[in-house]
Amino acid sequence: MTAYEERTLPRALPIGPAGWRTPGWWGVLALIGTEAAVFAYLLFSYFYLQSQTTEAWPPSGLPPLRWSAPSTVAMLVSTATVWWADRGMRLGSLARLHSGLIVTVLLGICYIILQCFDWRGEPFLANSGAYGSLFYAITAFHVLHAAAGVLILLAALGWSAMGYITPRRNSVVTVVAMYWYFVVVAWIAVFISLYLLPWISTH
Amino acid sequence: MAANPTFQTPEIVVADEELHRKLEHMWSDPPGIHGWLGTTDHKKIGKRYLFTAFVFLIVGGLEALGMRLQLAQPNEHLLSPGLYNQFFSMHGFTMIFLYALPILSGFSNYLWPLILGTRDMAFPRLNAFTYWVFLLAGIFLYIGFWNGKGTDVGWFNYVPLAERAYNPDWNVDVYSLGMIFLGISTTAGAVNFIATMFRTRAPGMSISRVPIMIWGTLVSNIGILFAVPAVSLDFLMLWLDRRFGTQFFNPSAGGRPLLWQHLFWIFGHPWVYAIVLPAMSIVSQGLPVYCRRPLVAHSAVVLATILTMVLGFGVWVHHMFATGLPVIALGFFAAASFVIVIPSAVSVFAWVATIWTGRPVFTTAFKFFAAEIVLFVIGGVSGFMTAAVPLDWQLTDTYFVVAHLHYVLIGINVFPVIGGIYHWFPKMTGRMMNERLGWWNFWLMFIGFNLGFFPMHISGLEGMPRRIYTYPANLGWGDLNLVTTIGSFVFALGVLLFVINVVRSRIKGAPAPANPWDASTLEWATTSPPPSHNFTVIPQVASLDPLWEERLEGSRQSLLEEGPVLDHEHEIPGTTVLDAEPDVILKMPHATLAPISLALLIAGTFVGLLMSMWWVAAGCLLAMIPALLWWFWPSPELGFAERVRP
């Protein structure tokens, strides 16, 4: 037995990004950290301008919940479906993985469409004032994230359909799901700040 | 369906020549242009970073010398006011963004896997991508300058001056888009360092055995992750204001000019620590080697590094003391700026103690590191003075601040960097640098620097504002400025000597042994220069200073010659976060053109946005989707999938 083996018995190690904290997991975690910071700074800007204004906030009246409330529901439900899919795969059910991912993608698209309706209904434009500029910047930035999320969900779906993803090599799905949770959490923060707080603070 | 092996039990062997040759062949890049453009070798990428950033230092330095000539005497007419304003703006952002961080990324890229005892970064392709984006963004940021109009509103680019109404040219558009572009590189780099640190350290390098150099870069990059978004967002909003008439900063439409400043400095202050913490850790790593003892209070210095970064996020308002904020806010941020002195004091005293209790060897690198301590303290205490709010009302925007920022930036970035090159040049090239030239190099730089920049404190106290292209004769600033100009040229001569030394030593320096300085960390355990696979067998680490164990502890516990063979394609061990227990074998990619292609697509997007050629931008953006799919394809070769495609 060599000195090396005395200390650490060599054991069989999985090859490739197996297990939980794969490099990709750390990478996406870091990415999420930095994206979360962007949202934080956007909301900082929003609250900063609100704190500096002497006029009514929002200037054009309370934000409508007609579209944003159902889109929030879609987002919330999608966390459950993506969790269900991820979990299903761990338990070995590719069928659950596939159907879960498909439903999540549909909910994501649903959110994007609802948000487009919301934009159509707003009485201001991105260049009609600082509020409008920020409102569109924040919501558009979020919609872009949701769109990116949908695309990577689709990629994961495609790859698993091609047989690349198996319960033992599942890091792609884990990571994609993690990203989607982030998209939803970011939306909740946006929804509360932009849509709900004005209702609460005016009463 | 063909099966890909899912598990492997690595065989333990003693490194031999045959294995070395096999790995060397396996890890070296394919010949020709494909290998050159596609390389994912962290050592090549690191050297490219160092080279490119140094070129930017010289460009920014030449701009500075131009400014110095203009300011040498009152009422000079060498540069027109417009040109002067471009010079100081280009100088500022070139130095801060294109030199100061990238040069440190160069060191880190080159050294990390070597110090960590592994064969590559966690994401080699991302590493290549990061470099290409940096290079392209650097070129992008200069296109305005080559076309006669560089950005001219200073590196912090305050609105409304930077808005279209006051700056109709495209120069600020170039700067805004360029900064967002460059931010991609910085962020991607940070992601890579973080994953590397947490996943790919050599077995046994538990968290308490991680060398200080790694900590500095890691902490800096975690900071970057949270700081850079603020500035990218800021520049995006400005660009939207300029291009599409949004109103983020327009006070007559509900916007606020100060929003720009808040976001900029929320980024800006952490950033100045991001560009010095790795450099400080170069000193913490190099100084003890020449003092012939381990660093005093290693853990305290690590904690101080972390604390500096954390506190660094809470002091941004000290750049805005004169903007009329409420007194409460001023008091809070002044207090925070005082508190941040404490972790700096920890590092300073640890270095001094290392010198006192060690027995220094007078190499050129040592001189640069020791000089850094003194320059840091001079720069630090001037920062401490500006942190005192009422005093800052006098000091702000004068040459006193210019003196502060050069003492810290040159003192704790340029000096450690030059010292670091003297230290690691043998490792990187296999040749020693000339110590005699080094002596001249050091003293010219040290004397020139102090001669040039110390008087700036006094011109500041004499009331000379910064960013003025000329000044009248009757205010008593002429002589001080003449001295400053002379000093700057002496300093530049020192830099020139350094360039000469590097070129000369590269060609005919004495051959370097594996460990010329008798240093303690793993990069010195492999040959100089290292083979393309770094380590023939992956080392096992048992202490902070593996190469000093015999002499300090009596016997060597770390295993350097014997270890697991990982020789089926590019393999490295993946280890756990705290204990660095190996738990997987990671497969690393080969040279590929995906990174440079993606970088070019991004460049295309930004050029399209700049020229308002929306279809170019949109086309490049869409093309990125297949490019990304290609990149992230879970190929069985990388061990992503168990089964090879049917």
Add this chain to the structure above:
Amino acid sequence: MRRLVAILVVLAPALAHAGPMTFMVSHGAAANPITKLGWGLLGLSIFVGAFIALAVLIGIWWKRGAGEYDARGWPVLSHGRNGLPWLWIGVPVSIVLLLLSAIWTFYVLGVATAAPGHPKITVEVIGHQWWWEVRYSEFGYPRRSFETANEIHIPVGVPVELHLTSADVIHSFWVPQLAGKTDTIPGQINHAWIEADKPGIYRGQCAEFCGLQHAHMALYVVAQPVRRFKAWWTHQLQPAADQVTGLAGEGETVFRTRCAICHTARGMPGSQGKLGPDLTHLMSRRTIAAGTLPNTPGNLAAWVSDAPAQKPGVDMPAEDLTGPQLQALLAYLKTLK
């Protein structure tokens, strides 16, 4: 470090001779406590810098030869002596020094921001690219207000409150010997105050980069005994002479057609331009173009005929006036006492 000390010694006279812009010398209640703080913290800083520099130097030379050497002549490795006392002493001492500095700083902050009793006078200062608009008004007497530019008169020993804002980009109002800087920011009014202990002319300069001619945006504060200040005020309230004849009369016509869209000469009908400084009492000012040129007939002629040549980028166009027109105009400007 010895080198630094040497430089310091050589350069010290530069500080001692105290140029007009130095703030290490001050002449007013708003600046005095800051100057003291400045000298105090500077002293502490020099002490800290010198201490560490000496520590490094001594550490390098002291006991360097003692101990064993290895084959190539380098000192052998060792754990070294215990270096921790440096931290145990150095860090707490630094903390104490910081604490003391912080207390002093907050004290001065309090003094400097406290409203100076009931200011008798409020002056509005508006930054422009690249000159200062100055508005005087007396509370409750709308007819006692007037406008001027680039030169602020204040009575000695009386705190003067300043309301600072900007018409375009951010500038910073700074008269070093009377007070620290306060930015002038569009869309926001900042408050500051100045007071002069003794009569004199204090130079000030814009301190925030504001574009091409940021270097040429100075101003003067003229502190006068109260009586002379009142006389000045009363004089400034007068409109421009309305009966000008002869050459000056011709000049008035030129002014009305060429200059009045940007400049005001109070009392002259149609002369209400706001883009440039108020010229009603131009001749009472010491400099023109925001402190760039002394107000001499030669400079004035040069300025009026081709302002951008004197101050490149300025918003005032080069007027191509004929010789006689220029002479007439200058004759008229001379009446603007």
